[in-house]
Amino acid sequence: MKEFELINRYFKGRGISRRDVNLGIGDDCALVTVPQNCQLAVTTDTLVEGVHFFEDISPRALGHRALAVNLSDLAAMGAEPTWVSVALTLPTIDSQWIAEFTEGMHEIAEYFNVQIIGGDTTQGPLTITICAKGTVPEGKALRRSGAKVGDWIYVTGPLGDAGLAIEARKQGINIDPTHLEYLNNRFDYPTPRVAAGQVIRGLATSAIDVSDGLLADLTHILEMSQVNAEINVESIPTSEAMKASLDFNKQLPFILSYGDDYELIFTVPDNNKGMLDLKLSQYGVDITCIGQIKSGNGKIELLQNGEMFNFEQQGFEHFTKEQV
Amino acid sequence: MKEFELINRYFKGRGISRRDVNLGIGDDCALVTVPQNCQLAVTTDTLVEGVHFFEDISPRALGHRALAVNLSDLAAMGAEPTWVSVALTLPTIDSQWIAEFTEGMHEIAEYFNVQIIGGDTTQGPLTITICAKGTVPEGKALRRSGAKVGDWIYVTGPLGDAGLAIEARKQGINIDPTHLEYLNNRFDYPTPRVAAGQVIRGLATSAIDVSDGLLADLTHILEMSQVNAEINVESIPTSEAMKASLDFNKQLPFILSYGDDYELIFTVPDNNKGMLDLKLSQYGVDITCIGQIKSGNGKIELLQNGEMFNFEQQGFEHFTKEQV
Numbered sequence: 001m002k003e004f005e006l007i008n009r010y011f012k013g014r015g016i017s018r019r020d021v022n023l024g025i026g027d028d029c030a031l032v033t034v035p036q037n038c039q040l041a042v043t044t045d046t047l048v049e050g051v052h053f054f055e056d057i058s059p060r061a062l063g064h065r066a067l068a069v070n071l072s073d074l075a076a077m078g079a080e081p082t083w084v085s086v087a088l089t090l091p092t093i094d095s096q097w098i099a100e101f102t103e104g105m106h107e108i109a110e111y112f113n114v115q116i117i118g119g120d121t122t123q124g125p126l127t128i129t130i131c132a133k134g135t136v137p138e139g140k141a142l143r144r145s146g147a148k149v150g151d152w153i154y155v156t157g158p159l160g161d162a163g164l165a166i167e168a169r170k171q172g173i174n175i176d177p178t179h180l181e182y183l184n185n186r187f188d189y190p191t192p193r194v195a196a197g198q199v200i201r202g203l204a205t206s207a208i209d210v211s212d213g214l215l216a217d218l219t220h221i222l223e224m225s226q227v228n229a230e231i232n233v234e235s236i237p238t239s240e241a242m243k244a245s246l247d248f249n250k251q252l253p254f255i256l257s258y259g260d261d262y263e264l265i266f267t268v269p270d271n272n273k274g275m276l277d278l279k280l281s282q283y284g285v286d287i288t289c290i291g292q293i294k295s296g297n298g299k300i301e302l303l304q305n306g307e308m309f310n311f312e313q314q315g316f317e318h319f320t321k322e323q324v
Numbered sequence: 325m326k327e328f329e330l331i332n333r334y335f336k337g338r339g340i341s342r343r344d345v346n347l348g349i350g351d352d353c354a355l356v357t358v359p360q361n362c363q364l365a366v367t368t369d370t371l372v373e374g375v376h377f378f379e380d381i382s383p384r385a386l387g388h389r390a391l392a393v394n395l396s397d398l399a400a401m402g403a404e405p406t407w408v409s410v411a412l413t414l415p416t417i418d419s420q421w422i423a424e425f426t427e428g429m430h431e432i433a434e435y436f437n438v439q440i441i442g443g444d445t446t447q448g449p450l451t452i453t454i455c456a457k458g459t460v461p462e463g464k465a466l467r468r469s470g471a472k473v474g475d476w477i478y479v480t481g482p483l484g485d486a487g488l489a490i491e492a493r494k495q496g497i498n499i500d501p502t503h504l505e506y507l508n509n510r511f512d513y514p515t516p517r518v519a520a521g522q523v524i525r526g527l528a529t530s531a532i533d534v535s536d537g538l539l540a541d542l543t544h545i546l547e548m549s550q551v552n553a554e555i556n557v558e559s560i561p562t563s564e565a566m567k568a569s570l571d572f573n574k575q576l577p578f579i580l581s582y583g584d585d586y587e588l589i590f591t592v593p594d595n596n597k598g599m600l601d602l603k604l605s606q607y608g609v610d611i612t613c614i615g616q617i618k619s620g621n622g623k624i625e626l627l628q629n630g631e632m633f634n635f636e637q638q639g640f641e642h643f644t645k646e647q648v
Contacts, residue, residue, distance in 0.1 A: 022363055027468050028400040028532060029365040031460070034358040039346055041353040042441060044409040044455060048448035076352040085368040087411075087453040117366060120453070124372035127448060129411040131368060131455030136355070144351050208352060224350075
């Protein structure tokens, strides 16, 4: 199959058509219109086989995941996802594989009203790079640098599930089949917190998504905001599957440092707490307060039942540790 | 070296700072402002080692080339390049290599006043995916679909040089050292025709850049515009190096179907020819008329000294022929 046929068959004319796309797939560039009084938010993430996923991942899950991790960055800025470019490097043309991969991608794109406006298809080791674009009202984007002393620290959803799913496969951890199915779904089909990101915009002072682990990602907020954080470890939300599978101490590496959950961490001033609870309950988004911002210059203090304890931080850092 | 250190050292704070970049590298997304009454043009191109370039390419040339091929797509739309995202997959951290690679990229970015606003650095087989963004006045972009019967067909610069450079390396074609240096530069450091693209905007009816070869790329215009083309083969501009190295008949595959030159092909109505010559001479851009649009549905007729002749078209098509 030629490149043009491949693009035409699996991408062109598939998925949603947004009215702000003036020219989609099929020319040298796509043309889109950014609404007045909005900024354009841009993010790029690459997934490499053997590094970010293994050969055994289902193509549908991979298509979903590749887009989800990018939409998660837009969510963390409070942006509305709009358009994506998909660069797909494939070792061979396997029509069944590509059909499932693009189905997974189109499903999540449609769910979030995102249009695939272009891309590139090349031959080589399996790699997917997506550049996702979104819009955000001028000056309203959530940055990492806005956390203030006294702000409360929140997370969406439970943490650690994606990591437990991976380690269960690698180490053969004994997990109840129902829980395992849930955990695998959390890794394969992460849900970017797009609605939560837009709801907390205007109420939160900073936000980031959990891609490298709670401690690593929270540290980015703390360093950019020049503050410290106090985290109550027992407050961090975990799933039934996590609770049923591991003792609390064995849960900690997954909860604190594994990453890949694509939940949001954000900070909220005390006087916005009431409005936050109200708005999030309207949208059915679960959030949990896990600590508070303190004065300092980028450090995290972990408390367990009010007592300080030490935990060696290990985020997902390219080129420095064994890759997931 | 950790990912964050790598990004900070070679990308963050390097290169130009555009006033329309509200937030650059270092958060979940970049934030930029698109001028009012402009559309956003978006394109993505991937270069894979062993497919689009070989191990012996200089890192500086690779950095230049990876950005140039993307800017060429913006040029073909008549867009002004503004911002790029760089996804870099590296097998290992080689500081010297990365320093040279990013230098090559920053050089061309600065020349075209383009800011690198973000990206991703991952471990894996050497691959570079760039998503380039630009702006174009609303409704003024050059598309592939606007060619009309009677329009004149033009190209910028000479064709075939990049292909000859590659085949000289692969086949050991005997070429004078001065010419070889010129040819290698044409492959390693292609010049996207950004100024030409903007100058012909409003005068040309269609445009495309020569990445897959004159015949393959012109065919895209013809198919999208539902017209034919008549090309006078002897009018196609070639370099002194090409003329000195090969007989005319041996030049033809390079001129007609090799690609990688990143010149523009465009069509101009007869009554815009005078204004075109005037504007291009003001900007010092060389163009050559190589034929005319005829009625039809996507075919090219080649003429040599007024006589029809056949040439089997072979563009650079991923997955179908030996890769360059």
